[in-house]
Amino acid sequence: MYFRTQGPLRWLIAAAVFPLLIGCRSDDAHEEPPKSFEGFSAPAHFPAPVYGFENNPVTEAGFELGKKLFYDKRLSADGTVSCGTCHAQVHGFADHNIPLSFGIEERRGMRNTPGLANLAWTPAFMWDGGINHIEVIPIAPLTDSTEMGHDLAALISFLQTQTEYPKDFETAFGSSEIDTRNLLLALTQFQSCLISAGSKYDQWLTGRTNLTPAENEGREIFESKCASCHSGVLLTDFSYRNNGLDSIFTDEGRMRITLNPEDAGTFRVPSLRNVALTSPYMHDGRFRNLMQVLDHYDSGVKQSATLDPSLSGGIPLEDHEKERLIDFLRTLSDYDFISNHRFSEP
Ligand code: HEC
Ligand code: HEC
Structure with a gap:
């Protein structure tokens, strides 16, 4: 259930529930199998959800x-x-x-x-x-x-x-x-x-783990070269952009919806959560792996009238920077999410 209680009341409830949780832990032998249903509860480091649940409370x-x-x-x-x-x-x-x-x-x-x-x-x-x-x-x-x-x-x-x-x-x-x-x-x-809010990156964001030096280097490159579009905790700003895949569009993307020629070849910036698990990449799945994606940004960007201005010169990347970026992108994989039986086929 969407938990709306804020402020002191939330802490009071937490204070009341916490000893019970500890109480259960001590009795491992008789532990109940984990329940499938946990309801909707927004992770503390996420913004407010856009779906309101008022007319559809999760039961x-x-x-x-x-x-x-x-x-x-x-x-x-x-x-x-x-x-x-x-x-x-x-x-x-x-x-x-x-x-x-x-x-x-x-x-x-x-x-x-x-x-x-x-x-x-x-x-x-x-x-x-x-x-x-x-x-x-x-x-x-x-x-x-x-x-x-x-x-x-x-x-x-x-x-x-x-x-x-x-x-x-x-x-x-x-x-x-x-x-x-x-x-x-x-x-x-x-x-x-x-x-999905349980990746290594989330644990780093919430101060529960450190990234390795290689992952951290990748994060810094990501923040300076990619996060203008793949931004924030959701790893997207939800804007529509042309990232230079084609100069002639077989799929006009956003323009199919708006009919505005300025939107030709633009697509919603995808979230990169779990990106290492979701190959192949782009709206038509043209790139088999993350290295091909990075090669595209580095040297494959195609010019067109709607190309995002920030990509007109591509995103030059050295080989070692590509490797560090991939190290970072792998921290976005949420292994709890993909193995959590709550979401599995019944
Ligand atoms: C100007 C905005 C912009 C910038 C900067 C940008 N991207 Fe993207 N990215 C996009 C858009 C838009 C798409 C989807 C394009 C499509 O499929 O037509 C995309 C797709 C991707 C995908 C494929 C995701 C999937 O699920 O298929 C990956 C991976 C990716 N970008 C990584 C990066 C990395 C890494 C950087 C920095 C080196 C970067 N992007 C910089 C806009 C951007
Ligand atoms: C045959 C494969 C296929 C099946 C079956 C399918 N989907 Fe999809 N789903 C897709 C594709 C492809 C897209 C992207 C379509 C596009 O962007 O035009 C998509 C997009 C989505 C999205 C949007 C995700 C986002 O981030 O924008 C949601 C949500 C979704 N599907 C849920 C469902 C649900 C629920 C069902 C069953 C009722 C379902 N899908 C069945 C292939 C499938």
């Missing part, structure tokens, strides 16, 4: 239902593809190292599957920011002919005829009547809880 039943739906292949037209098919936990919820994912009947879309993390902090979704509300996201993959290819009305009636789902919806939302709204709210409860 255990809603979260578990959302998870079940996320991993259920029967939500696709031919029963072969679930959200989790393309969004694999071991890869930070990106796909298994392939440039373009396979949807039903092995159809392929045009964009690389991004990792999923910290969606409650994300103001607009997809490579082009074409979806601006977290709750409506699932409609796109559920109905897209290259993804799950289903018809929403047919999907709802299918779910209604199952023995479990009407009961699950009843427990989560007080009604066994399944409709698009509660389907989306349940999926949103699960996806908004995909919080």
Whole structure:
């Protein structure tokens, strides 16, 4: 549950709960298995989330239902593809190292599957920011002919005829009547809880660990050369930029949404959380590894009218700087997030 209590009350509660936690620890032999549900709770070193939860408070039943739906292949037209098919936990919820994912009947879309993390902090979704509300996201993959290819009305009636789902919806939302709204709210409860805030970098940010000298050198290079776009704790400023991949655009990116030629070839700056786990890279997955990404910034930037002005001369990088940058980018991997059974296929 989103914990709104602030100030002294929070400390009072913490003071009351803490001895209990210590009490449990001493009894290791009888330790309960860890619970899957922890609710939504914003990490202390993150800004306030943009998704408000007022109309969709996260509950255990809603979260578990959302998870079940996320991993259920029967939500696709031919029963072969679930959200989790393309969004694999071991890869930070990106796909298994392939440039373009396979949807039903092995159809392929045009964009690389991004990792999923910290969606409650994300103001607009997809490579082009074409979806601006977290709750409506699932409609796109559920109905897209290259993804799950289903018809929403047919999907709802299918779910209604199952023995479990009407009961699950009843427990989560007080009604066994399944409709698009509660389907989306349940999926949103699960996806908004995909919080990645436990990387080595987070531990460094919160003063709990040191970076190695090599990682620290990489961090300094990153802060001076990359953090103008990949900024802050979320590692993105959520702006739309052209980072020089092409001079002629086969995918016009943001312009597909705004129809403004000034946006041609611009894409949302991606977060770099878990980036070492989510290869290949860029909106079309053209780079196989991080070294290729750095070679691009160093010597591959292509000129065009919409190229971000800060990249007109590329980002010159010595070989050893590239290696240090990769050392730093690896500190953004959150191993707890990718192995946490809370988020795993039930
Ligand atoms: C066939 C593969 C595939 C399936 C299945 C799939 N996705 Fe995706 N997902 C993608 C791709 C590709 C994108 C990026 C699309 C774009 O930017 O145009 C994406 C983008 C997203 C995003 C936006 C992330 C961001 O940071 O902007 C979310 C959230 C998401 N998917 C959730 C889901 C959910 C929930 C489901 C199941 C209902 C699902 N996806 C099913 C491939 C898939
Ligand atoms: C001017 C803004 C800007 C700067 C500076 C910048 N980037 Fe990017 N970066 C982007 C944009 C925009 C994309 C997505 C481009 C696309 O896919 O079309 C991107 C994509 C990436 C990706 C791919 C992520 C993924 O999930 O596919 C990596 C890795 C990356 N940048 C690392 C860096 C590093 C390291 C630096 C510094 C050497 C850097 N960037 C500097 C804007 C920038």
